[in-house]
Amino acid sequence: xxxxxAAAIAxxxxxxxxxxxxxxxxxxxxxxxxxxxxxxxxIPTPKVEEPKTTIPLTTTLKMTxxxxxxxxxxxxxxxxxxxxxxxxxxxxxxKNGEMQWDDSQYWTLAVIAEDGAYNLFxxxxxxxxxxxxxxxxIRGVSTEVITAYIFSGADREIRNYIxxxxxxxxxxxxxxxxxxxxxxGINNLYSTIPEYKAK
Numbered sequence: 333x334x335x336x337x338a339a340a341i342a343x344x345x346x347x348x349x350x351x352x353x354x355x356x357x358x359x360x361x362x363x364x365x366x367x368x369x370x371x372x373x374x375i376p377t378p379k380v381e382e383p384k385t386t387i388p389l390t391t392t393l394k395m396t397x398x399x400x401x402x403x404x405x406x407x408x409x410x411x412x413x414x415x416x417x418x419x420x421x422x423x424x425x426x427k428n429g430e431m432q433w434d435d436s437q438y439w440t441l442a443v444i445a446e447d448g449a450y451n452l453f454x455x456x457x458x459x460x461x462x463x464x465x466x467x468x469x470i471r472g473v474s475t476e477v478i479t480a481y482i483f484s485g486a487d488r489e490i491r492n493y494i495x496x497x498x499x500x501x502x503x504x505x506x507x508x509x510x511x512x513x514x515x516x517g518i519n520n521l522y523s524t525i526p527e528y529k530a531k
Contacts, residue, residue, distance in 0.1 A: 385504040394454040395421045395440040417444040420463045426530035459484040486517030
């Protein structure tokens, strides 16, 4: 009887140990499955190309003669054999050697050609606009590029403007925007970009 009892206890211990080992294996399998799930790469979503913003020639320049010219440069852009005038202007006035900034002011970045104007950027905003005229080499071809740096109270943007001679328009391309990572705007705390001084 004692032998039977001892054999029964031994059998229970072996079965229990066997169950525990099986449970351990099952837990290991779960961890392996979890690792496989984590490491699997998601199916890439195809990138949808957004329609290009184009700026056509117009007979209206979106500024008046009493605006303050902040930038003025001549270069051939519209490929008509003559230099075009790039103008950056604001409705803010200069007084006693200081710029009189309001809560917001109008800004215009335009290309003035022989037969009209291309209003690349025109907006009332709080902040500043800077521009560059560049000669870039796109796929080995010399290409004139106007770059606008737009620093408003809530956002920062960089835009490029390139003339499309086939269509007779400037094409705008947004290079950077803080809206990509800041849904509620951005408060500028410090910058080394100099403020405009009156000319």
